[in-house]
Amino acid sequence: MTKPYQRPAQDEPVWWFVISGGELLMTEAKQIPHGLLEDLPLPDLNEYKTVFIGELRERHCYLVIADYGDTNFNAVGEFLSVRELIVGSDDELFAMAARAKQIADFLATHRFCGRCGARMQAVDWEIAMHCHSCQHRCYPRISPCIIVAIRKDNQVLLARGKRHPEGLYSVLAGFVEAGEPLEQTLIREVMEEAGVRIKNPRYVTSQSWPFPNSLMIGFIAEWESGDIRIDPFELEEGGWYDINKLPRIPQEGTIANKLIKRLKAEIDQERNS
Missing domain, CATH: 3.90.79.20 (Nucleoside Triphosphate Pyrophosphohydrolase)
Structure with missing residues (x-):
């Protein structure tokens, strides 16, 4: 080892x-x-x-x-x-x-202990930092975040965040809160950001996102009810877009792009069957 x-x-x-x-x-x-x-x-x-x-x-x-x-x-x-x-x-x-x-x-x-303030030392057999003063040990931590492509008929819900470049639209995402299961995060974040209810969420894939320490957990879900009401504190604008007439979306390789492409493939398969 x-x-x-x-x-x-x-x-x-x-x-x-x-x-x-x-x-x-x-x-x-x-x-x-x-x-x-x-x-x-x-x-x-x-x-x-x-x-x-x-x-x-x-x-x-x-x-x-x-x-x-x-x-x-x-x-x-x-x-x-x-x-x-x-x-x-x-x-x-x-x-x-x-x-x-x-x-x-x-x-x-993590050069200093978050519990007592003493200087921490690297553990030599695993990636961790240890405080020899109070015995507190820390490991690299990640912040789980859901990201979801929501379908309504042949449309996908896309929005432009305040930090997005002009003209770039993406699917909705949000951090998991302490003690919250992923299923509840999906329902809460979509309601808070877009004001709609979803159903039939399906896990698709995940992606490490080191900006600075997120783990993106990707889903596809279906619209159930409600009209879009964009959260003005999080988003600039958003709406339903035909899957074949999309605005500028995140680049290849991103989990957002993969979810949108996956949804498009499913819709195209239904159309051709």
């Missing part, structure tokens, strides 16, 4: 997930650096915190935490948003990049 802070062997090709200021090091071709340490123009990694975070395609993956504005990696590429990996990469690679970013955020935000 590889321990988190064990260094890779010199003859071992690995994936290098270098995080600086929440951004990920990518080559000019927007790829994750991969290969033998001696073959890559990386700086001396003995000067950096390096963490084993798992395996991808039978190769070990290491997180390297760099300082904000670190220029020692310029020969490899540049630091970009993890969002750059959503398009053109597979789900496994994006998931590992999301894991790297979330662990980097966890280590940066």
